[in-house]
Amino acid sequence: MIFSALFERRFWCRYLCPIGGMNGLFAKLSMTELRAQQGICSAECTTYQCYKGGPQKGEGLETTGCPLYSHPAQLEDNRDCVLCMTCLKACPHRLGGV
Numbered sequence: 001m002i003f004s005a006l007f008e009r010r011f012w013c014r015y016l017c018p019i020g021g022m023n024g025l026f027a028k029l030s031m032t033e034l035r036a037q038q039g040i041c042s043a044e045c046t047t048y049q050c051y052k053g054g055p056q057k058g059e060g061l062e063t064t065g066c067p068l069y070s071h072p073a074q075l076e077d078n079r080d081c082v083l084c085m086t087c088l089k090a091c092p093h094r095l096g097g098v
Contacts, residue, residue, distance in 0.1 A: 010068055014080070027078035034081055036072035040093050050087035058092035065090065 013020035036050075047054060050072055053065030063086050070080045072087050 014068075024079040027081070030078050032083065033078055034072060034083060034085075034088070035075065038073060041073040044093055045091075047092060049090040049092060053086075053090060060092040061089045063090040 010020075014024075047057065048071070049057065049060050049063070049065070051066055051069070053063045054060075056062045066087055067084060068080055068082065072081075075081055
């Protein structure tokens with residue numbers, strides 16, 4: 001609990017838990033992925049609601065942001081994504097952002 005207070009979200013699950021490591025390994029082999037469209041995220045997005053959360057804006061719903069502090073535009077694989085779809089709900093550019 002001390003590490004959770006001092007470090008990033010889900011520190012135990014990401015780095016120390018053997019089950020979390022195994023889930024990360026299997027996530028790399030998953031058939032479903034969540035990826036952002038780089039052009040929209042880098043050119044049009046100024047709020048980063050998918051990452052930070054925020055109030056309802058445009059197509060995006062009010063959310064608290066990604067529970068893992070992962071920005072969809074910076075994901076290389078599914079290892080750091082639990083597919084909760086919070087970023088998709090929060091994106092004000094819903095159709096093209098995520």
